[in-house]
Amino acid sequence: MTRPTADDAGGGARMREGIKAMAPADESVVFLTGAAEGLGGEIARELAKAGQRLALFDVQADKLQAVADELAPVTEVLPLVVDLSDAAATEQAVQRALRHYGTPRALIHDAAVLKEVAMIDVSFDNWRREVDVTLQAAFILSRAVWPGMVRARRGSILYVSSGSALGGFVKETAYTPAKHAQEGLMRVLELEGREFNIAVNTITTGRPIDTPMSASHYTEKMKIGMVHPSRLAPAFVFLSGIDASFATGQRFNAFQLSEAIRSAAA
Secondary structure (H helix, E strand, O other): OOOOOOOOEOOHHHHHHHHHHOOOOOOOEEEEEOOOOHHHHHHHHHHHHOOOEEEEEEOOHHHHHHHHHHHOOOOOEEEEEOOOOOHHHHHHHHHHHHHHHOOOOEEEEOOOOOOOEOOOOOOHHHHHHHHHHHHHHHHHHHHHHHHHHHHHOOEEEEEEOOHHHOOOOOOEOOHHHHHHHHHHHHHHHHHHHHHHOEEEEEEEOOOOEOOHHHHOOOOOOOOOOOEOHHHHHHHHHHHHOOOOOOOOOOEEEHHHHHHHHHHHHO
């Protein structure tokens, strides 16, 4: 789940001008985690419509296969059932994707786990699982695609962030520190990637979204203005096609950027 924050970047006249100037993303490859449902599923659908071939990672085997079957008539899809809290399994899955496709044009890490548990009640195993899905997987996946992106001197890495990455919420003993750390990883990689034209950014929803995860955690107040996750998907397609020369080290707002894309296309 991503919690909206007022400090997200995105939208505005400069962004709309950039959208108009950018050519559509070439047919390419995107690695996407958390693709079995919710926001990740909608991102997968939008990427498929844009002609991108997909490696989809998720632990929910049946739901992931359903998405892959749905998109198969549209584009090539490699579904990879993997527990992203398992370092060895994550490495094996991403290496399989690399053998199948080669280096992707973009990596989008959307997968996350959120269990609201007070410090007095949280177990180390549960805490570690949440942190590993968000942070460890981001590291392993990014490290795997990095050499190919360096050789290509282009690429885009995008981590789905949250308002939790800037503030804190009661009982988010694992989710909030993991999201903070993910922002830190982005900051390091965007500095290292500039020399090689690799864009590394984070993105938040910008609005409450109606997904299985968020529906069970948002308060009634947070649900005000909730939108379907498909409204946010165009931003991910756009950012999958950028390089550092366009934007890196930024924290994008998916709702604002998607609305700007729609405005530019009108």
